[in-house]
Amino acid sequence: MNNNVAIVIVSHSIDVAKGTADMVRQMVGDEVRVAWCGGNPDGGLGTSMPDIKRCIETVYGPRGVAVLVDLGGAETNSEMAIEMLPGQWQQNVVICNAPIVEGAVMAATEAAGGSDLAKVRATAEELSP
Amino acid sequence: MRTAIASTQLTTRLIEATAATIDAHVELLTALDQAIGDGDHGLNMKRGFAAIREAEQELAALAPPEALLKAGLILVSKVGGASGPLYGSLFMAMGKSGAGRTPDRATVVAMLTDGVAALKKRGKSEAGEKTMLEVLVPVLAALSEGVTNDVPLAPLLDQVRQAARGGLETSRPMLATKGRASFLGERSIGHLDPGAQSSYLLVDAICNVFEEGVTQ
Numbered sequence: 001m002n003n004n005v006a007i008v009i010v011s012h013s014i015d016v017a018k019g020t021a022d023m024v025r026q027m028v029g030d031e032v033r034v035a036w037c038g039g040n041p042d043g044g045l046g047t048s049m050p051d052i053k054r055c056i057e058t059v060y061g062p063r064g065v066a067v068l069v070d071l072g073g074a075e076t077n078s079e080m081a082i083e084m085l086p087g088q089w090q091q092n093v094v095i096c097n098a099p100i101v102e103g104a105v106m107a108a109t110e111a112a113g114g115s116d117l118a119k120v121r122a123t124a125e126e127l128s129p
Numbered sequence: 130m131r132t133a134i135a136s137t138q139l140t141t142r143l144i145e146a147t148a149a150t151i152d153a154h155v156e157l158l159t160a161l162d163q164a165i166g167d168g169d170h171g172l173n174m175k176r177g178f179a180a181i182r183e184a185e186q187e188l189a190a191l192a193p194p195e196a197l198l199k200a201g202l203i204l205v206s207k208v209g210g211a212s213g214p215l216y217g218s219l220f221m222a223m224g225k226s227g228a229g230r231t232p233d234r235a236t237v238v239a240m241l242t243d244g245v246a247a248l249k250k251r252g253k254s255e256a257g258e259k260t261m262l263e264v265l266v267p268v269l270a271a272l273s274e275g276v277t278n279d280v281p282l283a284p285l286l287d288q289v290r291q292a293a294r295g296g297l298e299t300s301r302p303m304l305a306t307k308g309r310a311s312f313l314g315e316r317s318i319g320h321l322d323p324g325a326q327s328s329y330l331l332v333d334a335i336c337n338v339f340e341e342g343v344t345q
Contacts, residue, residue: 040209042176046169049205049214071167072309073211076251080205080214 005111005120006033006059008067009104010052010074012045014038020068020101024108031112033059034104047074052081056093060085064092064117066124068104092117098124136232140189140196142338148178150334151327161323165310169210170323177208177216193232194240198224211308212324215252215261222247234276241269252307259305259317261324267296268332286336293332300325 007024011017017038024034035055040046047069056065067082069075075095082093094117096103107124115123151158151174159171180203181188188196201220204213226243230236245265249255256266271292275285298321305317308324 040173040176041207042209044169044172044209045167046173046209048209073209073213076211076214077205079251080217 002031002033003061003063004032004114005063005107005117006035006061006065007104007108007111008052008055008059008065009034009036009100010047010055010067010069010078011036011038011100012047012070012074016070016100020104023101024104027105028108028112032108033061034108035059047077049077049080049084052078053084056081056085060089060093062092064094066107066111066117066120067093067095068098068100068107068124069095070100094121096121096124098127102127136193137189139338139342140191140193141185142341143335144182144185144188144200146334146338147331148182150330151175151178154326154330158323158327161321161326165305165313165317165320166323167210167309170212170327173208173210173212174327177204177213180204180207192228194224194227194230196224197221197227197240200224212327215248215324218251219244219248219265238269238273238276241265241272245269254307257303258307259300259303259310259322259325260307261322261328263300263303263322263325264293264296264328264332267292267299268328282339286340290333290336293329293336297321297325297329 009017009020017036021034021036035058037051037055041048059065067078069078078095082090085093096107103124106127107120110120110123155171155175158174159168162168162170181200184203188199191199197220201217201224204220205217223240223244227236227240252260254260254262256262268289271288275288300322301320302318304315305311305313310317
């Protein structure tokens with residue numbers, strides 16, 4: 001276990017989420033904890049608030065968690081998942097306004113260097129127009 | 130709302146009526162969402178309201194505000210699309226708002242006021258952006274005005290239904306600036322918003338339940 005900012009990847013598609021996590025692992029190895037989820041509770045395309053919450057809890061540490069999402073519902077469900085966390089955790093979990101694949105890779109690369117959550121988020125968000 | 134129906138029976142009827150209208154209109158919601166969204170609104174709503182119906186006995190045993198809160202949590206957990214957290218936030222805020230208050234008409238207005246405020250916050254949206262708010266904001270205004278003026282239940286329900294129908298139609302010419310439909314830009318113009326359509330269906334079904342309560 002390390003003390004870097006962790007990454008959570010939330011896609012409508014479980015394949016996109018897993019593929020993105022694979023790319024992150026290949027780039028940064030085990031330096032950064034990564035959790036991912038995708039698909040609605042029936043296994044179709046969509047996202048699941050309880051799954052997102054579980055992912056955040058799995059990788060949560062004092063340096064915080066950066067969450068990368070794809071489309072609308074993934075963001076809204078992630079916001080709700082964060083609000084369901086214990087109060088003192090909530091400010092340590094941020095959703096990055098960035099493209100999911102590139103954002104996850106850039107955020108993880110930044111996190112692997114020991115940067116704080118604000119810097120990790122800023123690096124991912126540099127990718128947004 | 131003043132009604133002759135006992136609250137357990139009311140909760141059961143509301144659950145049955147809302148789930149039935151969603152079931153009956155899955156294809157309509159899907160078609161509207163395929164035109165300007167990602168096509169999942171019908172099935173997502175069906176899954177959410179089916180989950181509420183499965184919990185019907187448990188919900189009917191609760192006071193109505195607690196039942197709403199619980200139903201909201203079910204939607205958030207089960208729906209899978211953006212409509213889960215949006216309808217979930219609406220129901221949960223209504224439930225929290227009503228808890229412990231006298232069950233009268235003013236409380237219903239306060240509950241919907243707080244619910245719509247929570248929905249705006251969750252969606253980072255206001256009326257005029259081609260969303261569920263096109264129906265719910267006029268519904269709240271009609272309900273609030275009718276309650277303030279002490280309009281009897283039957284005409285009040287008519288006013289609320291008219292506001293819902295009128296609000297739904299206003300979504301058609303709008304340019305979407307929120308949600309998936311906003312990706313389409315001007316191509317979103319000329320289509321009813323699927324979220325406004327589902328909100329209309331729910332409001333209409335709820336009005337029907339209260340109307341049955343009046344005539345019996």
